[in-house]
Amino acid sequence: MDRIKAVIMAGGKGTRIAELARDIPKPMIRIKGKPVLEYEIDCLVKAGLGDILLVTGHLGDSITSYFGDGNAFGASISYFQEDTPLGTAGALFKCVGTLTDSFILLNGDIIFDIDFSRLIAAHYEKNALATLASHPNSHPHDSALLVTDAESRITRWMNKEEGRLYYKNRVNAGIHVLTKELLAAAGKKIDSEKVDLDRDILKPLIATNRIFAYDTPEYIKDMGTPERYCQAERDIDRGLVPARNLKRKQRAVFLDRDGTINALSGFVKEPEDFHLIPGAARAVKEINNSPYLAIVITNQPVVARGECTIEGLELIHEKMEGDLGREGAFLDAVYFCPHHPDRGFPGERPEYKIDCACRKPKPGMFLDAAKKFNIDLSASWMAGDDKRDILAGKAAGCKTVLIRPGPAGETFGADLVCESLEQFALRYLS
Numbered sequence: 001m002d003r004i005k006a007v008i009m010a011g012g013k014g015t016r017i018a019e020l021a022r023d024i025p026k027p028m029i030r031i032k033g034k035p036v037l038e039y040e041i042d043c044l045v046k047a048g049l050g051d052i053l054l055v056t057g058h059l060g061d062s063i064t065s066y067f068g069d070g071n072a073f074g075a076s077i078s079y080f081q082e083d084t085p086l087g088t089a090g091a092l093f094k095c096v097g098t099l100t101d102s103f104i105l106l107n108g109d110i111i112f113d114i115d116f117s118r119l120i121a122a123h124y125e126k127n128a129l130a131t132l133a134s135h136p137n138s139h140p141h142d143s144a145l146l147v148t149d150a151e152s153r154i155t156r157w158m159n160k161e162e163g164r165l166y167y168k169n170r171v172n173a174g175i176h177v178l179t180k181e182l183l184a185a186a187g188k189k190i191d192s193e194k195v196d197l198d199r200d201i202l203k204p205l206i207a208t209n210r211i212f213a214y215d216t217p218e219y220i221k222d223m224g225t226p227e228r229y230c231q232a233e234r235d236i237d238r239g240l241v242p243a244r245n246l247k248r249k250q251r252a253v254f255l256d257r258d259g260t261i262n263a264l265s266g267f268v269k270e271p272e273d274f275h276l277i278p279g280a281a282r283a284v285k286e287i288n289n290s291p292y293l294a295i296v297i298t299n300q301p302v303v304a305r306g307e308c309t310i311e312g313l314e315l316i317h318e319k320m321e322g323d324l325g326r327e328g329a330f331l332d333a334v335y336f337c338p339h340h341p342d343r344g345f346p347g348e349r350p351e352y353k354i355d356c357a358c359r360k361p362k363p364g365m366f367l368d369a370a371k372k373f374n375i376d377l378s379a380s381w382m383a384g385d386d387k388r389d390i391l392a393g394k395a396a397g398c399k400t401v402l403i404r405p406g407p408a409g410e411t412f413g414a415d416l417v418c419e420s421l422e423q424f425a426l427r428y429l430s
Contacts, residue, residue, distance in 0.1 A: 002100075002102075003051065003100060004049060004051075004100050004102055004103055004104060004120065004177075005051045005052070005053060005098070005099055005100045005103045005104070006044050006049045006051065006052045006053070006103065006104040006105075006106065007052075007053045007055065007092065007095075007099070007103055007104065007105050007106070008027070008037065008040060008041075008052065008053070008054050008055065008106045008107075008108050009055050009088060009091070009105070009106070009107055009108050010025065010027040010037055010054050010055060010056050010057075010060075010063055010108035011025065011055055011056050011057025011058055011060065011082055011085070011108070023059070024059060024062050025056070025057070025058050025059045025060065025062065025063060025108075026108065026109045026223065027040075027063065027108035027109055028059075028062055028063060028066070029109075029223060029229070031111065031223075031229065031232060031233050031236060032233060032236055032237070035066070036108070036109060036110070036111060036223055037054075037063065037067075037108055038067075038073070039111055039112075040106060040108070040110070040111075040112070041067070041070070041073050041075055041077075042073070043112060043113050043114070044075070044104075044116075045073065045074040045075050047115075047116040047117070048116075049104060049116060050070070050074055050075040050076055051075075051076050051100075052070060052075050052076065052077045052078070053077075053078050053079070053080060053095060053098065053099075054067070054077060054078070054079050054080075054108075055079075055080045055082065055091040055095075056079060056080070056081050056082065057081070057082040057085060060079075060081050060082075063079075064079055078098070080094060080095050084193075085194065086193055086194050086195065087194040087195045087196045087197075087200075088195070088196055088197040088198070089195040089196065089197035089200065089201055090192075090193050090194050090195040092105070092178075092183055092195075093183060093187060093190075093193075093195065096180060096183055099180055101179060101180050101181075102120075102123065102124075102177055102178070102179050102180075103177070103178055103179075103180075104116070104175070104176070104177060104178075105175075105176040105177075105178050105197075106174065106175055106176075107174035107175075107222065109174075109222055109223045109224065110173075110174045110175070110220055110221060110222045110223065111219070111220075111221050111223065111232045111235075111236070111241060112173075112175065112218070112219055112220040112221070112241075113218065113219050113241045113242045113244065113245045114133065114175065114216060114218040114219070114220065114245060114246070115218070115245055115246040115247045118214075118216075118246060119131065119133055119175070119177060119214050119216070120177060122152075122212070122214045123177040123212070123214070126151075126152070126153075126210075126212050127210065128177070128179075128210050128211065128212045129178075129179055129181055129182040129185065129205060129208060129210040129211060130176060130177065130178050130179065130182050130202060130205070130210070130211045130212070131176065131177040131212045131213075131214050132146070132154070132172050132173070132175075132176050132202075132211070132212070132213050132214065133172075133173040133174075133175035133176070133214050133216055133220065134146055134170050134171060134172060134173055134213040134214060134215050134216070135170070135171065135173050135215065135216055135217065135218075135220060136169035136170060136171070136321070136325075136330035136331060136332065137169065137171050137325075137330060138285070138288065138325070138328045138329065138330060139325070139328070140167070140169040140171065140321070140322070140325040140330070141160075141322075141325060141326060142160050143160055143171045144157060144158060144159050144160055144171065144172065144198070145157075145158040145160075145164075145167055145168070145169070145170060145171060146158075146170045146171065146172060146213050147167075147168070147170075148170070148212075148213050151212075152212050152213050152214065152215070153209055153210075153211070153212055153213075154202075154206055154211045154212060154213055155206065156206070157198070157202070157203050157206065164322070166271055166315050166318035166319045166322055167318050167321070167322055168314075168317075168318050168321055169321040169322070169324075169325050169330050169331070170213065170215065172198070173216075173220040174220065174222060175220060176197075182201065182205065183201075185205060185208070186200065186201040186204070186205060189204065215333075216246070217244065217246075217250075217293050217332040217333070217373060218244045218245055218246055219235065219240060219241045219242075219243075219244040219245075221235070238291075240291060243291055246373065246374050247374075248374070249374055249375070249376040249379070250293055250373050250374055250375045250376065251291055251292045251293070251375065251376060251379045251380050252292055252293040252294070252295050252332075252369065252373070252375050252380040252381075253287050253290075253292045253293070253294055253295070253380065253381045253382075253383060253425075253429070254295050254296075254297045254366060254369070254380065254381065254382045254383065254393065254396075254398065255284075255294060255295065255296050255297065255331075255383055255384070255421070256296075256297065256298060256382075256383065256384030256385060256386065256389045256403075257296050257298035257320070258298065259384075259385035259386065259403070260277075260280075260383060260384050260385050260389075260403050260421055261276065261277065261280045261284070261296070261320065261421065262274050262275055262276055262277060262280070262320065263275045263276075263277055264385070267301075267302050267305075267307060267308075268302070268316055269302055269307050269308045269312070270308075270312070270316070271315050271316050271318070271319040273316075274316050274319050274320060274323070276320075276323050276324070277420070277421070279420055279421070279422030280324075280420075280421055280422065281323070281324050281327035281328070281329045282327070282329070282422055282425075282426075283420070283421040283422040283424070283425035283426070284324055284329035284330070284331065284421075284425075285327065285328050285329035286422075286425035286426060286429055286430060287425055287429060288329060288330060290425075290429045290430075292380070292381070292429065293332040293333070293373060293375070294329075294330070294331050294332050295331065295332055295333045295334070295335065295369050295373075296317075296320075296331055296333070296334040296335065296336075297335050297360070297365045297366060297369070297382070297392070298334075298335070298336050298337070299336070299337050299359055299360050299388070300313055300336045300337065300338055301338075301339070301340035303338035303339075303349065303352055304338060304339050304340035304348060304349055304352035304353055305340060305345045305347070305348055305349075306345065306346075306347035306348045306349050307347070310338065313336065313338070317334050317336075320334075321334075332373075333369060333372075333373070335358075335365040335368060335369060336365075337356065337358040337359040337360070337364075337365060338352050339352050339353070339354050339355075339356040339358065339359050340352065340353060340359070341353065341354065341355045341356075341359075360388040360389060360391070360392035361387075361388040361389075361391035361392040361395060362392065362395065363392055363395040363396035363397075366382075366392065366393075366395075366396035366398065367396065370396075377396050377397040377398050378397050378398070380398045380399070381393070381398055381399050381400065381401055382394075382396070382398045382399070382400045382401070383400075383401045383403060383421055383424055384400075384402070384403060385402065385403040385404055386406075387406060387410075387412045389402075390402055390411075390412040390413060390414045391412065394413065399415045399416075400413075400414045400415050400416070401414060401415065401416040401417070401418055401424050401428075402414035402416070402417045402418070403418055403419075403420060403421055403424070404417075404418075404419060404420070405417055416428070
């Protein structure tokens with residue numbers, strides 16, 4: 001990996017979490033006896049990113065006295081002290097001469113453990129001005145959301161106050177790869193020393209088509225509220241933080257969609273036709289809180305039949321993610337097969353009428369997900385309500401759970417049979 005400096009914005013006051021610590025800056029709040037900032041530095045050093053600039057402000061002396069030159073932590077640490085607040089990016093312009101051409105920028109209030117080599121490789125591959133680590137979260141309704149195209153290029157930034165009907169649950173996780181070129185492009189239009197990274201730099205430069213999202217299911221959580229602090233503490237206790245690093249083998253619960261997550265009443269052709277099964281959101285939330293990823297694997301022949309476009313199907317999935325998000329649940333990924341091998345339907349689309357490798361009961365979608373997320377399929381589950389789900393899970397090497405017995409009590413060889421996804425999640429994942 002080329003030498004890349006990491007910059008951590010460590011000057012936050014933490015007004016929303018002040019009840020936990022009023023006399024220290026937010027990045028120095030301790031979790032399990034260790035400052036949040038130390039967790040960040042440890043992860044950077046482990047990834048070979050030990051050249052670190054800490055931007056300090058409020059009560060910054062407590063940071064410099066604790067970390068010093070960084071030698072005791074395996075790092076080389078320098079400092080920039082803001083005498084007056086410069087926003088989330090103003091300090092970058094003051095320190096630009098010390099930055100590498102591409103550099104990491106981190107919020108100073110997050111607990112994370114990610115494979116930085118993947119993030120940086122994606123950044124270089126796209127020749128990006130900026131690459132933002134992104135993920136779903138449990139509160140998309142009060143978060144700014146990123147909209148991307150098929151190449152992961154950010155095309156829109158939806159503020160939380162904007163009206164939303166259907167949306168993909170994708171938020172900026174607070175870990176960025178930025179470039180000096182980005183700062184140069186933005187600096188020509190900025191006439192204030194106080195600079196907001198999102199509003200003043202990233203959003204205006206979306207039009208360059210060189211601002212990208214990097215979706216990851218790895219562990220990244222901010223400490224913005226006492227509730228999120230407590231959740232991170234529990235996750236550290238359970239070993240969930242390092243376990244989600246994609247250098248490690250992952251486990252997943254692969255989920256069928258129709259009849260497992262949403263009510264089965266004919267083909268879903270419009271977002272308004274999609275309705276969660278009672279308890280499904282609670283089940284997905286239980287998966288989110290477990291060591292497993294939640295990944296939808298669904299056949300959608302409505303595309304091949306000409307009854308729904310790819311864009312229409314994506315709207316349906318956006319409604320699914322929004323409905324789940326309103327109940328605090330999220331999906332790590334959604335895979336769908338638009339094909340169908342049989343011909344003869346009025347209005348069918350010939351380009352999708354193929355015998356593909358992805359349509360269940362074939363395991364193609366599982367194999368794609370396993371490659372992208374480093375999943376151990378033998379340690380994963382497939383949950384679905386249809387024979388094809390069980391056969392596909394078995395073909396992929398997964399354990400299988402049939403949601404509700406088939407006709408005449410058929411189980412199709414499933415390892416487990418449960419009355420609902422909720423029952424499976426509460427009984428076998430809790």
